[in-house]
Amino acid sequence: MARPKSEEKRLHLMLAAAEAVAERGVGAPTALIAKLAGVAEGTLFRYFPTKEALLNETYLYICELGWASANESFDLSRPLIERARHLWDMHVDWCLANPVWDRALSQLAVTEILTKETRAAEAAMFPDVGLMEQVSAGEVLAGHPTEYADALFLAVANATIEFARREPERVEAYKASGFAAFRRMFLD
Amino acid sequence: MARPKSEEKRLHLMLAAAEAVAERGVGAPTALIAKLAGVAEGTLFRYFPTKEALLNETYLYICELGWASANESFDLSRPLIERARHLWDMHVDWCLANPVWDRALSQLAVTEILTKETRAAEAAMFPDVGLMEQVSAGEVLAGHPTEYADALFLAVANATIEFARREPERVEAYKASGFAAFRRMFLD
Amino acid sequence: MARPKSEEKRLHLMLAAAEAVAERGVGAPTALIAKLAGVAEGTLFRYFPTKEALLNETYLYICELGWASANESFDLSRPLIERARHLWDMHVDWCLANPVWDRALSQLAVTEILTKETRAAEAAMFPDVGLMEQVSAGEVLAGHPTEYADALFLAVANATIEFARREPERVEAYKASGFAAFRRMFLD
Amino acid sequence: MARPKSEEKRLHLMLAAAEAVAERGVGAPTALIAKLAGVAEGTLFRYFPTKEALLNETYLYICELGWASANESFDLSRPLIERARHLWDMHVDWCLANPVWDRALSQLAVTEILTKETRAAEAAMFPDVGLMEQVSAGEVLAGHPTEYADALFLAVANATIEFARREPERVEAYKASGFAAFRRMFLD
DNA sequence: AATGAATGAGTGTTCATTCAT
DNA sequence: AATGAATGAACACTCATTCAT
Numbered sequence: 001m002a003r004p005k006s007e008e009k010r011l012h013l014m015l016a017a018a019e020a021v022a023e024r025g026v027g028a029p030t031a032l033i034a035k036l037a038g039v040a041e042g043t044l045f046r047y048f049p050t051k052e053a054l055l056n057e058t059y060l061y062i063c064e065l066g067w068a069s070a071n072e073s074f075d076l077s078r079p080l081i082e083r084a085r086h087l088w089d090m091h092v093d094w095c096l097a098n099p100v101w102d103r104a105l106s107q108l109a110v111t112e113i114l115t116k117e118t119r120a121a122e123a124a125m126f127p128d129v130g131l132m133e134q135v136s137a138g139e140v141l142a143g144h145p146t147e148y149a150d151a152l153f154l155a156v157a158n159a160t161i162e163f164a165r166r167e168p169e170r171v172e173a174y175k176a177s178g179f180a181a182f183r184r185m186f187l188d
Numbered sequence: 189m190a191r192p193k194s195e196e197k198r199l200h201l202m203l204a205a206a207e208a209v210a211e212r213g214v215g216a217p218t219a220l221i222a223k224l225a226g227v228a229e230g231t232l233f234r235y236f237p238t239k240e241a242l243l244n245e246t247y248l249y250i251c252e253l254g255w256a257s258a259n260e261s262f263d264l265s266r267p268l269i270e271r272a273r274h275l276w277d278m279h280v281d282w283c284l285a286n287p288v289w290d291r292a293l294s295q296l297a298v299t300e301i302l303t304k305e306t307r308a309a310e311a312a313m314f315p316d317v318g319l320m321e322q323v324s325a326g327e328v329l330a331g332h333p334t335e336y337a338d339a340l341f342l343a344v345a346n347a348t349i350e351f352a353r354r355e356p357e358r359v360e361a362y363k364a365s366g367f368a369a370f371r372r373m374f375l376d
Numbered sequence: 377m378a379r380p381k382s383e384e385k386r387l388h389l390m391l392a393a394a395e396a397v398a399e400r401g402v403g404a405p406t407a408l409i410a411k412l413a414g415v416a417e418g419t420l421f422r423y424f425p426t427k428e429a430l431l432n433e434t435y436l437y438i439c440e441l442g443w444a445s446a447n448e449s450f451d452l453s454r455p456l457i458e459r460a461r462h463l464w465d466m467h468v469d470w471c472l473a474n475p476v477w478d479r480a481l482s483q484l485a486v487t488e489i490l491t492k493e494t495r496a497a498e499a500a501m502f503p504d505v506g507l508m509e510q511v512s513a514g515e516v517l518a519g520h521p522t523e524y525a526d527a528l529f530l531a532v533a534n535a536t537i538e539f540a541r542r543e544p545e546r547v548e549a550y551k552a553s554g555f556a557a558f559r560r561m562f563l564d
Numbered sequence: 565m566a567r568p569k570s571e572e573k574r575l576h577l578m579l580a581a582a583e584a585v586a587e588r589g590v591g592a593p594t595a596l597i598a599k600l601a602g603v604a605e606g607t608l609f610r611y612f613p614t615k616e617a618l619l620n621e622t623y624l625y626i627c628e629l630g631w632a633s634a635n636e637s638f639d640l641s642r643p644l645i646e647r648a649r650h651l652w653d654m655h656v657d658w659c660l661a662n663p664v665w666d667r668a669l670s671q672l673a674v675t676e677i678l679t680k681e682t683r684a685a686e687a688a689m690f691p692d693v694g695l696m697e698q699v700s701a702g703e704v705l706a707g708h709p710t711e712y713a714d715a716l717f718l719a720v721a722n723a724t725i726e727f728a729r730r731e732p733e734r735v736e737a738y739k740a741s742g743f744a745a746f747r748r749m750f751l752d
Numbered sequence: 753a754a755t756g757a758a759t760g761a762g763t764g765t766t767c768a769t770t771c772a773t
Numbered sequence: 774a775a776t777g778a779a780t781g782a783a784c785a786c787t788c789a790t791t792c793a794t
Contacts, residue, residue, distance in 0.1 A: 002604075002771090002772070002773055002775080003771095003772060004777095005777085006778085009778095024300070025214070026213075027214075027763095029763065029764085030764060031762095031764090040780045042767080042781060043778080043779055043780070043781095044765095045765060045766080046778070046779075050764080050765085051764065109298075110294055110295055141365055141369070144351070145351075148351045148362075148365075151350065152344060152369060155343035155347040159336070159343040162339065163332070163333075163335075163336045173331060174336075181328050181340060181373040181374070182373075184373050184374075186369070193753070194753090217787080217788055217789080218788075219788070219789090227754080227755090228378070228755045229757090229789095231753085231756090234753070238789080238790085239789065239790090378754080378792090378793075379757050380756095380757085400676070401675055402589075403590075403784095407784080407785090417785095417786090418760060418761095418787075420786095421786060421787080422756095422757070483674055486671055487589055488589065516741055516744050516748065520727070520737070520741060521727075524727045527723040527727065528720060531720060531723040532719055532720070535712070535718075535719040536712075539711075539715065549708070553708060553712075557705070557716060560748050560749050561746075561748050561749055569774070593766075593767055593768080594768060595766095595767070598777095603775080603776090605768095605769090605776080605777060605778090606776055606778090609768085609770080615767095754794100755792105755794080757792095758791085758792085758793095759788100759789100759791080760788100760790105761788095762788090763785100763786080764785100764786095764787105766785105767782095768780100768782100769779100771776105771777100772776100773775100773777095773778100
């Protein structure tokens, strides 16, 4: 083979797409994405057939990055409440540490760009640490899918993150309060 | 006689904008909006200087519509918990009954189109029924702004609405569970 | 109405399209066509929804131009052979006098751009002067559609035109010979 | 050892080009041609300096294929009229049997791609079986180049082929009528 | 005040050709 | 010699906005 297609370029393109979407929304031009990735405009389309495909893959890639660290560091031998807090901390910290990626995900999540397949793949990615089963088996969420528990976790987390960002010096206070709120919902 | 600008047309344009954004995202063409409003393309720009201005005003207008019914029906003499539940029901019911408007708001909320002023005006619009003061004075949210309490309310509500929409026959179950979760966060 | 859409611009666009196609084939850029027509690029698409639509309409328009003069000057009281010769002269002369349009028609005719409707409309446009019915009723073409007679007429004419163009000083000789050949095919 | 360029690949490329042009017009991408030929995109340009060169050579190659069978089977000892009919049959049959190649030739013939040299080479390729000299020496075509006689032959043949293709069950009727028409032009 | 024709910068995507491997 | 990744100039088409009517 003349030259293998560079996995590095794929990654650069997805990271560039995330950055562009974070800054300019899903309307960010492919030309900008290519420029941010350091490749020619045409090159983008050799790695992704359409802009939509690029954005879908980017979404999943960034999701993976986000959950990767969380998943690595799990200690299933710890009590449930500690695991929950660990998950909470990992998620909130990652979002705060990576505002660009977090913003890209938010932007993509509300558009029609994401396919059913992408949404399914994302749902499957939520770390399964035995937390949500417990939650949705509890009295409050009895009878609802675990995805609803996931969604509530994320909803509370994201609202918390937004306010933590506004008052950076009070991040830990928000983190604690947000987790306390979540915990009281289900875990007491 | 010079005709005065028609307030009715303004309203039609904003409703048309909401519909267009719900269906096609913020990229919906102004030409489509004008068509849905039953006016000529150029007329839109006699009522709103730019598309962004139209979308900002539309956002606030739809928000107002959303909270209007809630505000109308408040009975401050009822106990706090009942008022909370009433607010919850009004919000969830309105979103479920008006999916187009709800979707338009979601779309607009994540874009860069909304100005600081718009966001501030929206925050001020959240019905003040004495609920959130109580909540944020409670032990969990002590020291945080009441807007954080608002945000948590909306976060839990919106996640609940999304799942209720997926399982229309279980709307009441979701509504009850969602409120129970919210209540446990702060009100017990 | 603000301003009526200008019929003149439509015509200019079609003439410009013919010119562009004659010079650069069906791949001629819409930007060039707009420039030749003296309008902005975007204007083209307010008059024709797509390039294909423009080219189809252009084809029929040029065809009409071509047959218009022939149709005007017919004298059905003359004998058949004179009518045939008149049609022949009109066609050959028009093609020679309008090489750009003739070339545009040739280019368009071989591509897949022309729709079934366009081809049908074109076929209906061939001047009906009672000639082809006679021809196809004759012994040589008995049982074939009159369109086959049309096609043979045009085939012989177009070959003749091509050679007449190469030797402009012998145009009349080619015209005479070509008609003689056509005549001998069917009319003796 | 340096591999010599493969004559087989040249041929494959030209056949692939013909196929691609037949299906997608002269705008057919070189990448598609290479794929149809079973070689890499870049390889095409090691055999032909440009796409235009490839198409010119392809045109001549397919023309050669077309006349090859006709030329092989000539019996100059037969009377003129039989040789004419034989040529006619060979041509019509080849075009009907090879619609892809025939279509490729039609497409290429009208474009600006074909150079003067290519057109000259093609003209020289028309089988010389003593027919056209006779034709152009006859009373109808006296004084015109034999190429004009060739052109009339092809014009009548190609119109005939087109209609024969539309009514496949009447191929022989069209072949006979077409030849009768041609014959009456010059040979009676 | 209302219209809608006109505009041209901008968009996603294609493709002939080059060149590192 | 063969490959196919990389390129960037084009391309068809869109759309927010202006302005003549």
